[in-house]
Amino acid sequence: MKLIQLFLPVYDRHGQPFPRAFFDQARSELTERFGGVTAFLRSPAVGAWQEPGGAVCRDDVYLYEVLADALDRVWWQAYRARLERQFSQDVILVRVSDTEVL
Template sequence: MAALVEILLPVPRNKGPAYRNIREQLTETFGGVTFYANTPAECLWKDGVETEADQIIVVKVMVDEIDGEWWRGYRQELEATFEQEEIVIRATPIERL
């Protein structure tokens, strides 16, 4: 089933080359990518008592089928690249019209 995969990436300093690599890899692997990088979104969450804040960009890819193993490995690569405890990658089933 077709799906829209969204990757929520942090906006760190000096990661321009990492973003370029992500664009190239996802375009090569899936035939295209949408990169919402010009207007970072602000994210807030509770970590115990403290409220944490971060800025993210959203990367979207349409896929014909979800390869869970590939996406889990890719998430681990992104977590290492961006030095994050967790990178969120989520998929929503879609119907192409």
């Protein structure tokens, strides 16, 4: 089984929150496709990374998780690209790991 995690930015580049509808749409789409989703929305996670020039960037993100029997890499690449356009992001982090449900 695969655990797939999406990290969606809370704010745009100008510090304005993205519309709630963006997050509701992602939740609905993932629930429809995978039969459920867990969305961590109450306390955004804080991400930080260093740019090539040395500047440290920060981002507040909501974490969405789904479980799938297998990884449909083509679907996830297309979905991530659509989210990147919708959220005006260079990259939206999507990661996958093997998991076992007890």
